[in-house]
Amino acid sequence: MAEADVITKNRKFKELGFYDNQENNVYFLLPMRFARLNQEKEVLVNEVGDHLVVREGTFQKIVQRELNKEDDPDLFGDLVANHFISESRIPPLIDVLATRYRTKKAFLNNFTMLHIFVMSLRCEHTCHYCQVSRVTQDKDKFDMSRDHIDKGIDMMLQSPSPHVTMEFQGGEALLAFDNIKYAVERVHLLAGLRNKSVTFVICTNLALVNEEILLYCKEHEILISSSLDGPAFIHNSNRTRPGRNSYELAIKGIELSKRILGPSRVSALMTTTNLSLDYPIEIVEEYYKQGFRNMFLRPISPYGFAVRNERKNKYETDRFLEFYKKALGRILEYNLAGEFFTEDYATIILRKMLTPFPVGYVDLNSPTGCITNVIAFNYDGSIFASDESRMLAEMKDFTFQLGHLDTHSYEEVFYSKRALEIVSTGINESLPGCSDCAFQPYCGADPIQNHATQGDMYGYRPTSSFCQKNMEIIRYLIELMDKDKAIAKIFESWVKSRS
Structure with missing residues (x-):
């Protein structure tokens, strides 16, 4: 002493x-x-x-x-x-x-911040990698009822977090825009009484967006999250709809949204299919062409109906990693030429590496981000540990269903034996193969993907695609920083821009 x-x-x-x-x-x-x-x-x-x-x-x-x-x-x-x-x-x-x-670990202090509301299963697209079933009719059966919207909002506002995010998903969420307006206006009435600030996000393919919708979004500070898979031949192939014009409608919607809401209020997300793997440079350049200065290089998710079309959607992790490195290399070329352009997944990992702060990204948290960071209310009132787990339920796998808005209280959902079991299997500090991994502080645990791909929530690291992908990306980022100080400076700038 x-x-x-x-x-x-x-x-x-x-x-x-x-x-x-x-x-x-x-x-x-x-x-x-x-x-x-x-x-x-x-x-x-x-x-x-x-x-x-x-x-x-x-x-x-x-x-x-x-x-x-x-x-x-x-x-x-x-x-x-x-x-x-x-x-x-x-x-x-x-x-x-x-x-x-x-x-x-401070992300645990506020507990669940992201609340997903599946407003409708109806959709006018038939994307081959869609992870859920979608329907084109029967509004009453496949739209979330206002009673369930009310109950979901009440549960969301019981979160201990002073700030929560309400994300509207589908199907195509804009097909139920009247219900979105109802939900937003109800939250405005109640959030102040609970001392909550609320961020609203609409996830949409933008095919149905118009000036009236966007002016409402501007008035209520609603963010737009859309999809852009790359150039027209990729996007139209991945995201099919009558007329094969999903790309044209997406670009028109992105431009209109940026003009009315401002560029910072509009984001896009790409999904990597088998077709995408051959065009990493073209996909990056499409994002640059459309005025985006960030993008998320995302592999396909092994859930729900997406796994049925193996020819278009199934590929080895090594092929995705090759795609990722080439695309990241093109993004770095823009930066080395003086353009600020970030890759979001790398930025999340780098934030965990280079700063003392937590991140809120579900897949890279330990304990697992499902339940502790995100909860999903399905269109029929059922409650799931994450968006991915409700996709499993569409395939009749209800392992991660936590309850129902009609019958379960906040305490019964979040403090149940099922919730405890899910979270306890998602702590990488204690998982075999994770606990002694050098990259454990930068990674997370995903019991839902383990269950979907390996039949076990704990998973088996030697054959885990989640593990293979994250270990190589983390190793590669460290190697890039060590080899080239200019790239290290670029990565530091990415992290600072998100702080």
Whole structure:
């Protein structure tokens, strides 16, 4: 205690002799993991996500106590400064480390922020990768009733978070725009009474959007999230509709939305199909052409009806990773030429790497983001742990159904045995294959994908596509930063823009 007190209270530098008199190879190990980065280097990662790229074999030297401060003072100093080793049994800054760890998990403080309302299953598109069943008629049967809208809003406003997001999905959500207006206006009446601020998002293919709808969105500060899979030949092939003009309608809708709402209020999301894999550069350039300066390179989701069309939708993870790297390379070329252009998935991972702050992205949280970050209210009032789990229910798999708006209270939904089971299987600090992975602080856990692809919520890491994808993308990002300081600066700018 006396030594610790001296170190804590006296912040002055010691005389050089103080350090020279220490045993050069006496140090204590702090929690860390390592992974091979390439043939020459490996990366060390500690509990709070600090990483250090070192020569291959360094980890072995560290744990075998073969590292000598006198022989390599720079490396020794980096290891101490970045909390991989300590010269005292209890590190002087252990309280700082604890605070940083709590900060990384701060997303749990506010619990569920994203509430998805499936306003209708009706849709005028027939996308071959659609993850849910869709219908074209019977409004009363396949639209969310106002009674269920009311009950969903009441449950949403019970969230402990002071800020929540209400996201309207479908089908095509704009087919039920009257109900969206009803929901928005009800929330405006109630949110102030609960001291909540609410962000509204409409997910739409934009085929039905018009000036009247967008003026309403502007008045009520509603964000628009749409889909753009690439150039016309890709988008029209992926997202089919009568007339084969989904691309033309999407571009017209994006332009109109940007003009009325402003560019920052409109986003687009792409889905990678088998066709997409051959055109990474063209897809990136389409986003640039349409004025977007960010994009999300997203693989197809292995849920619901999307898995039925294997010819168009099924591919090996290695092929997606090849596509991802080529597309990311084109995005970096824009940045190196002076254009600010981000890739969203990389930015989320980099934020976990380069900042002390948590992220709200469901797939990369531990405990898992389903339930703790997101909940989904289906059109019929049933409640699911996430949007993906309601897609499984469309295939008659109700593993992740938590209840129903007609019969279950907030407590019965969020504190049930089923909810506890789902969340407990999604803690990567305790999952075999995750707990000792160097990239665990940057990754998450997805019991829903594990169940859908492997038949088990815990999953099996050696054959997990989720694991394979994230491990390689994380490794690749670290390698890029280590090889090229200009790219490291670009990545830092991406993170700062999202802070």
